[in-house]
Amino acid sequence: MGKIVSFMTRTRAGKGQMDWTDWLTYGYLCMGILLMFGPVVWLVLSSFKTEADLQRFPPRLLPYAQETVEVEGYDEPLALFDIVGGDHEGRKLALIRRVGLVAQMIDPAAPDERLRVNVADWQPIERVSLAVENYTLLFERFNFLRFLWNSTFITVMATAIMLLVNSMAAFALSKYKFRGRTTVLILVIGTLMIPQTVVLVPLFLITRELGMLNSLWGVIIPGAATPTGVFLLRQYMITIPDEILDAARMDKASEWKIFWRIILPLSAPAIAVLAILAIMWRWNDFLWPLIVLSETENFTLQLALNSFQGEMSTQWSNLLAMTVLTLLPIALVFMFLQKYIATGIASTGGK
Amino acid sequence: MYSTVAPVMRIIEIPFAFVQSRLGIQRLAWLFLAPNLILFGVFAFLPIILNFLYALTGGDQVLLNDRPFVGGANFQSLANCENVFDPNSCERDLFWRAIWNSVWFVVLQVGLMVGFSLLTALVLNRDIRARGFFRGVFFFPVLLSPVVVALIWKWILQRNGLLNAGLEVMGYERVLWLLDRHWAFAWSVFLSVWAHMGFYTLILLAGLQAIPRDVYEAALMDRASPWRTFRKITLPLLAPTMLVVLVLALIKGVQTFDEIYAFTGGGPGSATTFIIQYIYQTGFAGAPRLFGLAAAASILLALVLALLTAVQLWANRRNVDG
Numbered sequence: 050m051g052k053i054v055s056f057m058t059r060t061r062a063g064k065g066q067m068d069w070t071d072w073l074t075y076g077y078l079c080m081g082i083l084l085m086f087g088p089v090v091w092l093v094l095s096s097f098k099t100e101a102d103l104q105r106f107p108p109r110l111l112p113y114a115q116e117t118v119e120v121e122g123y124d125e126p127l128a129l130f131d132i133v134g135g136d137h138e139g140r141k142l143a144l145i146r147r148v149g150l151v152a153q154m155i156d157p158a159a160p161d162e163r164l165r166v167n168v169a170d171w172q173p174i175e176r177v178s179l180a181v182e183n184y185t186l187l188f189e190r191f192n193f194l195r196f197l198w199n200s201t202f203i204t205v206m207a208t209a210i211m212l213l214v215n216s217m218a219a220f221a222l223s224k225y226k227f228r229g230r231t232t233v234l235i236l237v238i239g240t241l242m243i244p245q246t247v248v249l250v251p252l253f254l255i256t257r258e259l260g261m262l263n264s265l266w267g268v269i270i271p272g273a274a275t276p277t278g279v280f281l282l283r284q285y286m287i288t289i290p291d292e293i294l295d296a297a298r299m300d301k302a303s304e305w306k307i308f309w310r311i312i313l314p315l316s317a318p319a320i321a322v323l324a325i326l327a328i329m330w331r332w333n334d335f336l337w338p339l340i341v342l343s344e345t346e347n348f349t350l351q352l353a354l355n356s357f358q359g360e361m362s363t364q365w366s367n368l369l370a371m372t373v374l375t376l377l378p379i380a381l382v383f384m385f386l387q388k389y390i391a392t393g394i395a396s397t398g399g400k
Numbered sequence: 401m402y403s404t405v406a407p408v409m410r411i412i413e414i415p416f417a418f419v420q421s422r423l424g425i426q427r428l429a430w431l432f433l434a435p436n437l438i439l440f441g442v443f444a445f446l447p448i449i450l451n452f453l454y455a456l457t458g459g460d461q462v463l464l465n466d467r468p469f470v471g472g473a474n475f476q477s478l479a480n481c482e483n484v485f486d487p488n489s490c491e492r493d494l495f496w497r498a499i500w501n502s503v504w505f506v507v508l509q510v511g512l513m514v515g516f517s518l519l520t521a522l523v524l525n526r527d528i529r530a531r532g533f534f535r536g537v538f539f540f541p542v543l544l545s546p547v548v549v550a551l552i553w554k555w556i557l558q559r560n561g562l563l564n565a566g567l568e569v570m571g572y573e574r575v576l577w578l579l580d581r582h583w584a585f586a587w588s589v590f591l592s593v594w595a596h597m598g599f600y601t602l603i604l605l606a607g608l609q610a611i612p613r614d615v616y617e618a619a620l621m622d623r624a625s626p627w628r629t630f631r632k633i634t635l636p637l638l639a640p641t642m643l644v645v646l647v648l649a650l651i652k653g654v655q656t657f658d659e660i661y662a663f664t665g666g667g668p669g670s671a672t673t674f675i676i677q678y679i680y681q682t683g684f685a686g687a688p689r690l691f692g693l694a695a696a697a698s699i700l701l702a703l704v705l706a707l708l709t710a711v712q713l714w715a716n717r718r719n720v721d722g
Contacts, residue, residue, distance in 0.1 A: 070526075077523050078534050084594075085537050088552045091562060095555060107565035218436035225429035233433060240444045242709045246655050246676050247702035250683050250695045251450030254462055255442060274439035304428050305416035309409050333545035335658040336676070340684050354547045355662050358554070369555065376548045383543050387536055 089376075096369035097179040103365050114178035118143050118157045130154070134170035141174070142166065183370040191367065193374075195346060196353040199265060200332060203349060207269040208327040212320060214274055219282035220308050224294060240276045245337060253340055267341040268334070268349075278323050285319035286312060325386055332379060350375045451702075454695035460688035467692070474696035495697060497670045498678035501585075505674060506653040508589045513649050514642070517597050521604035522634075535605070539598035546658030549595045554578070554663060557587060578664055581671040588660050588672045595659060596652065600645045607641030608634070640715065647712045651705060675701055 095103065098112040117126035120143055127143035142154035142164060152166050187193040221227075222234060245252065252271060253262075261267030289312065297307045313320070338349050348356065354371055420428050450464070455474055457467035482489035487496035520538055524531060541549065556562045557577040564574040577583045611634065619629045657676035660666070666673035666681075673681075675697070683694030 221432035248447035251447035
């Protein structure tokens with residue numbers, strides 16, 4: 050503890066003295082933690098609460114569940130209550146049935162005698178407990194695995210195709226001198242000016258005419274060639290010395306072999322950055338899948354999550370659990386690859 | 401990994417080897433470019449042309465052959481207003497509502513975003529402990545999906561949510577945040593800043609760290625006050641980065657859709673309906689599907705974005721050269 054304190058109070062001066070600007074700085078940072086992390090922590094905590102606990106106002110920080118007890122002669126476990134008033138004050142009783150303001154209860158130790166208790170006199174016995182059934186129910190009742198598969202399939206295939214197609218183009222633009230190279234480069238820059246959002250209508254027609262409407266391929270293919278990807282890889286490949294290619298050509302290596310046995314491995318860092326970005330874009334993609342996919346069984350996780358929240362029958366408990374599972378992969382990727390993501394996003398300007 | 405990729409690569413090699421033996425090495429470049437150019441052509445350039453054809457035709461059919469030519473009627477319909485500042489006087493009132501919503505949203509969101517990003521970047525640029533961790537704290541929402549962001553905040557803002565609990569503890573009435581026009585709009589701006597701030601912070605932090613240390617040492621020697629140092633050194637040297645951030649934020653702000661659509665659905669009423677949602681609703685969500693109107697609106701949007709992108713490329717280039 051002392052170590053942490055001295056760690057946190059170390060300052061620029063290094064003499065253990067906090068300047069007022071240091072106080073402001075750390076105050077701001079602590080507010081930042083609260084405001085940025087707080088909502089996510091609250092979401093995760095809430096996702097482990099039972100539906101009854103979620104309805105409670107004001108909410109409690111930790112998830113609680115009512116203590117239950119198995120009593121002979123009853124199929125279901127019975128809920129336990131502390132009795133704080135009336136004739137049976139001080140006893141722990143289990144609830145059999147409730148009629149209006151009066152409840153029929155029994156003592157688990159002596160289950161034969163039925164007692165009548167006013168509900169104003171009881172207090173539920175609760176303990177901290179995770180409602181894991183919120184999660185397991187997703188797999189049983191909702192088609193969660195299907196959505197997970199759709200999202201994964203789209204993400205993996207789109208990323209693979211994008212990496213291959215973009216790196217081929219980047220190779221041609223960085224290592225060959227041919228008529229029209231500048232024109233192609235300008236065309237690639239030109240596509241930067243056309244975000245998907247402004248060509249939705251014709252894109253919809255083309256996808257439809259190609260028979261890809263309501264198919265996962267309709268989500269994968271239209272976004273496979275990205276100007277950002279071509280640029281990022283080209284800028285990297287330019288730095289690979291041409292002598293390596295010449296040496297390989299002397300050894301009679303075919304151009305394709307040079308590309309995938311020499312250039313691709315040497316571009317691994319740039320490809321890794323692009324791969325991470327592509328995975329994030331595809332996993333989080335929303336508008337285009339929303340337009341292309343109209344049948345529930347083709348929904349991605351994002352679409353499923355959005356459509357569930359609109360349904361009256363959906364309970365918060367399942368919605369929250371599904372939200373947590375949807376953000377989990379990205380959270381894991383972020384924890385392990387934070388540095389690459391940061392540099393990647395900073396160098397490409399987002400998308 | 402390698403063993404699954406290798407056979408694929410060997411199959412692709414066959415046409416490449418063939419073309420190489422026929423046409424020579426330099427012209428092989430076109431074969432490498434082909435898949436990418438075909439995709440660009442079909443899914444980026446062709447749509448631009450078709451977009452104009454859609455905008456000039458009417459009806460609710462998808463196929464262009466079935467659509468009657470209407471000339472500029474779609475554009476006229478969008479622009480048919482007695483007073484553009486009053487959407488109620490317009491034929492397409494939702495379009496103008498969406499435009500004014502977008503304008504207000506972009507002004508507020510970009511202003512707050514740039515302000516808070518700069519503040520955060522300045523704080524992170526100080527000599528603090530665990531900078532990597534704190535950078536991550538501000539950055540991670542950028543990676544969350546729009547729907548997840550929307551649900552996280554919906555859960556906090558709901559009737560029995562955390563925020564209302566806090567209000568009640570302090571003795572105030574509960575508020576139905578997302579059912580009130582003004583609150584829903586304000587929270588949309590907040591949500592958007594919360595989700596994207598880290599991205600701009602990152603860029604500004606990189607810009608701050610690129611400012612040479614000796615400039616500050618010189619200022620220290622001259623006994624310049626911190627405020628003066630900030631105004632006379634940091635701000636001018638950061639200006640190119642600020643410009644990039646500003647334009648990027650504008651480009652993205654204008655295209656805001658996902659998280660707000662999942663957050664409020666554009667409501668209550670049309671209080672948080674922005675321009676992309678108008679295009680989506682007009683062309684895809686409602687019946688009849690007015691593709692022509694949606695295309696016309698997206699062409700207007702494209703003009704704004706092309707202008708902003710041109711500024712962005714210019715700013716980037718100036719950044720690289722300087």
